[in-house]
Amino acid sequence: MSDVSGQEPSWKDWHCYRNPLRVYSPDFDILVSYFNQVYPIIDASDNTERDRFDVCFDNWIKQDDWVKIIHNIEVDLINFSKEEKEFLNTFIDWITDALQHTSVIVVEGNL
Template sequence: MARRSKSKIPVLLYQYEGPERNIGFTLSPLYLNEEMHEIRHEDMLFIYDEDFKHIRPAINRAFPLTDPRSGEELQSFDPCWDNPIVKEVWVGMLTELEQVEVAEPELRVFLDSLTTWIRNVLVSADGIEVTGNL
């Protein structure tokens, strides 16, 4: 019997060159009615912490937020846990990320790849959850 290859979470890289499985953040579609949607590894995106620092300021400015599931107020971005961020908040962050002035063309490619991924996810999802592994 042939073995199936395990599906992996895609990785978006800018400068990170270290070993795999290091500290970083997983972005995954947020569905408020989770019974209706299966989230597969290939639907997610992983960004190493070294590269995530380029988008973290935009995310930090979006807080405090209300958790759309629990109604709890999230005071700040939590790098150790899940951060559910609804579509309406992402729209503002996308605008900010697209307007970031960069000196290196590679950083613009990285940011454009990220904003394209986010826009594609938000077509069908209620938001995007950012989960840190610190």
């Protein structure tokens, strides 16, 4: 993944992580609330401001926004059931690992 401004990443650039993560409802609904907490963001694909998470299309989220998302989830973990905590911790682990390989993670909306 290129961090060079003005260079458009190709599908291959962002769709090559060795271990893609798929999240289905209702788990996705939990995550969307955390995604929305960091908006507006600057979209990593074209450096334009995005007002909200797009539940129907691609969301190019930069590392600094992921750090905020992870922090917000960790602060709230005490409010979740054991099963939800396990899911959220698995999600955090996946994101943290992925950020060792890239500075942008694309979240595809699933509606």
